[in-house]
Amino acid sequence: MVLLVGALLWTLRKPGIQGLGAEITDWQIIAAFLLFVADRIYNMMPKEVHQVVDPVLSTYTLPALVIGSIIVTTLIKFSISLYRRLEDVRKQNILQTQRIQQLLDAPPAQHKNCKLIRKLIINESIAQLSASENLQLVEECQIIDLEFFNWLRKQHLQQAPPPRDIILCVLIRMLKTKEEILAIFCIxxxxxxxxxxxxxxxxxxxxxxxxxxxxxxx
Known part of the structure; x- marks a missing residue:
């Protein structure tokens, strides 16, 4: 009955739903599966074994199932969360690469207000910049070092370099010392x-x- 109810809830649950209802459904399905497997194993045992294990099962079955359900659910949730996080990072890297390639193919017009490039000039850390801010910084770098970007376009690289590589090259061409570069990248x-x-x-x-x-x- 528990397995049937869990299966029905899983079938009726809308894809992508989140919240307490989704959590309860996941827990119920996993618990039902563990109960079903344990019941099948128990029924396959001979009667002699039943007489030996019945006292133990009556005492430890419920706690063991609860702990097992918690462990399995935690592992599944962690795996799903890790996979989604890695997938987000992969998509973000792809978008960054595409954006940099767009910058190389068609340089944007000069910005009137270059806020981020000032960080490089005064040796301020850029370690906390977001992905979009790093891309904006790359755009601003074109304004002060168009020669490097012209050379970069002529390289016809199979894959556009990440923003950090471009910023590093610009810093080197700005005659920044190693200590200044270490401070800017916080490395x-x-x-x-x-x-x-x-x-x-x-x-x-x-x-x-x-x-x-x-x-x-x-």
Whole structure:
């Protein structure tokens, strides 16, 4: 009966519904499934085993089912939440890549008010910028360093580099010191080394002294 009611509620529940009703439905279905499996296993046991396990089952069955239901439900909820979070990050990265490619294909008109680029000029941290703000910062970087973006378009990269790579290159061309770049990105020296290595590969720069190479671009 519990399994039947749970199945009916699951069938009638609208997709995407959230809240207490959805939580109760999920819990009921999982609990019904565990009860059904436990009942089938118990019925398959010989009578001799029933006589031995009946006292134990009468004492521990309900607590075990409750704890088991909580554990299974928690794992399922966590897995779904993690999957959705990773999916959101993946979609956000795709949108960023598409937007940067659009910027490279058709540079926007110059902005009259460049608020974010000021952070780079005064060495203020950009670690807390949102994805949209990072894209806006990339747009503003074109205004102060159009030569670099012209070179970037000529590279015909298979995939547009992420905003951090572009901002890093602009900072290097602004003659920022390593300490200033570390402060702007709020990263350690080791993270900076890895960041430079990845940016160099993604941009297809073969010159070992790639910082000098970037500064000489015209």
């Amino acid at each position: 350690t020296n080791e993270n900076y080394r890895v960041m430079k290595s990845r940016a160099r590969k993604r941009l297809g720069i073969e010159d070992d002294d790639w910082e000098t190479f970037l500064r000489k671009l015209k």
